Amino acid sequence: MEARSPWSGLQGVVEAELHPPVGPVHQPEWIVAGSKSVTNRVFLMAAMADGSSVIGNALRSDDTYWCLDALRRLGVKADITGEDIRIGGTGGAWPNRKADLYAGAAGTVARFLPGLLAGDEGGLWRMEGSRSLRERPIAPLVTALSAMGAEIRYADEEGKLPIEIAGKRLRGGAVSLSGSVSSQFLSGVLVTSPYAAEETEIVVPDGIVQHAYVRITIELMERFEVPVTHGDRFDRFVVRPRRYRGQTLSIEADASTACYPLAFAALTGGYIRIANLDPRTRQPDIGFAELLRRMGCRVGLDGGAVELWGAPRLRGGFEISMKEMSDQAITLAAIAPFADAPITITGVAHIRTHECDRIAAICESLGKLGIRVDEREDGMTIHPGIPSAAVLPTYDDHRVAMSLALIGARVPGIRLLDPGCVSKTCPTFFDDMSRLGLQVRLHSV
Numbered sequence: 001m002e003a004r005s006p007w008s009g010l011q012g013v014v015e016a017e018l019h020p021p022v023g024p025v026h027q028p029e030w031i032v033a034g035s036k037s038v039t040n041r042v043f044l045m046a047a048m049a050d051g052s053s054v055i056g057n058a059l060r061s062d063d064t065y066w067c068l069d070a071l072r073r074l075g076v077k078a079d080i081t082g083e084d085i086r087i088g089g090t091g092g093a094w095p096n097r098k099a100d101l102y103a104g105a106a107g108t109v110a111r112f113l114p115g116l117l118a119g120d121e122g123g124l125w126r127m128e129g130s131r132s133l134r135e136r137p138i139a140p141l142v143t144a145l146s147a148m149g150a151e152i153r154y155a156d157e158e159g160k161l162p163i164e165i166a167g168k169r170l171r172g173g174a175v176s177l178s179g180s181v182s183s184q185f186l187s188g189v190l191v192t193s194p195y196a197a198e199e200t201e202i203v204v205p206d207g208i209v210q211h212a213y214v215r216i217t218i219e220l221m222e223r224f225e226v227p228v229t230h231g232d233r234f235d236r237f238v239v240r241p242r243r244y245r246g247q248t249l250s251i252e253a254d255a256s257t258a259c260y261p262l263a264f265a266a267l268t269g270g271y272i273r274i275a276n277l278d279p280r281t282r283q284p285d286i287g288f289a290e291l292l293r294r295m296g297c298r299v300g301l302d303g304g305a306v307e308l309w310g311a312p313r314l315r316g317g318f319e320i321s322m323k324e325m326s327d328q329a330i331t332l333a334a335i336a337p338f339a340d341a342p343i344t345i346t347g348v349a350h351i352r353t354h355e356c357d358r359i360a361a362i363c364e365s366l367g368k369l370g371i372r373v374d375e376r377e378d379g380m381t382i383h384p385g386i387p388s389a390a391v392l393p394t395y396d397d398h399r400v401a402m403s404l405a406l407i408g409a410r411v412p413g414i415r416l417l418d419p420g421c422v423s424k425t426c427p428t429f430f431d432d433m434s435r436l437g438l439q440v441r442l443h444s445v
């Protein structure tokens, strides 16, 4: 609740009651909003840049609201005119030298912004987050930034937000950083590195949970005219001193959000075309379309769009590591009961430190629906079954809510508590799903 913003919807709604569509879904054209991950990276690089940026198709959700809010508190000019957002670059010197910042529940703000503050000599900032964000780890980032010369103090609990940052020109130099808990720590060090006094060499000794997000960081840095050198194995990165330059660009569609309508069509045996999602996107969750193909759906990935024809019965009987597209691990878990054989998900221990402990949350929820699930440290096995109606908490986690809503495509009477948490990345989720045919009844206090 603390992380809801003026861009969230469903104020006062305590429950969403869901019933299956009357017939199969036939949605010839579906447009998905801009990517959260790209929007927040672009906002931050634009704010650091020399010169202004004009950004089209930016996502408007809680995560991106709190990113812009933090930038405005830092004195950045961000004007919204129609579809575009114009951000005045600061050249890396924040106009407000002292400020209290709030990241909402956004990992992309909490992990990317601290480095950009830490390097600005003489500033004094405090960053706080929502209750769920305060539970999430931040120590690997703080340790790496400290190795570059940053002065960051935990204001409350060691390793967690809130933090206090005393700006000091960062040295750069050699930094070693773990990528096994979150790729965002590495992205957070990369984005700040060009503003260090010397070259920064970042070594990741233990692998990165979701490589693709680091690639997105690097490609956007390059779009803002800062080159990054790295090896094929993504274990060493070198960034030379340089400054971002303002750009005019349009944010690509959010592949993670697109997975819910795709899964919905898969479950209802319908057809959907996500008209603005380019299958060549770097976002890892595009891989979910391939996964649905493996489960028996027909998938088209041509012509700059993603098409899907649902299967009469989804195929299970496989084990899959969801490490590289772990935001969709619980989407897969939610549709897995409708497959013809068990599905085993591995490689996602790190999602226990996302917006909630997602493995525990989905296992508990499926259990309440009467589905047999074997929980393991790094994943779970979901057995086929017919879920029964139930009242389900959503753990203040947008993806738990959106994944569980999919079960409503097949089971009458699923009741989701606090459905408004979807606004972290997709405030229009329930309107969108009802346009697909899901029957949604919203209940207020």
Ligand SMILES: O=C(O)C1=C[C@@H](OP(=O)(O)O)[C@@H](O)[C@H](O)C1
Pocket (backbone or CB within 6 Å): 036, 037, 038, 107, 108, 181, 182, 183, 184, 187, 209, 210, 213, 326, 327, 350
């Ligand atoms: O960098 C990013 O934009 C993201 C990285 C991933 O986080 P982790 O690397 O922490 O798993 C992903 O789950 C999150 O939704 C967005």
Ligand SMILES: C=C(OP(=O)(O)O)C(=O)O
Pocket (backbone or CB within 6 Å): 105, 106, 107, 108, 327, 354, 355, 399, 425
């Ligand atoms: C893990 C997620 O978000 P965040 O950017 O807060 O890490 C997510 O969107 O699933």
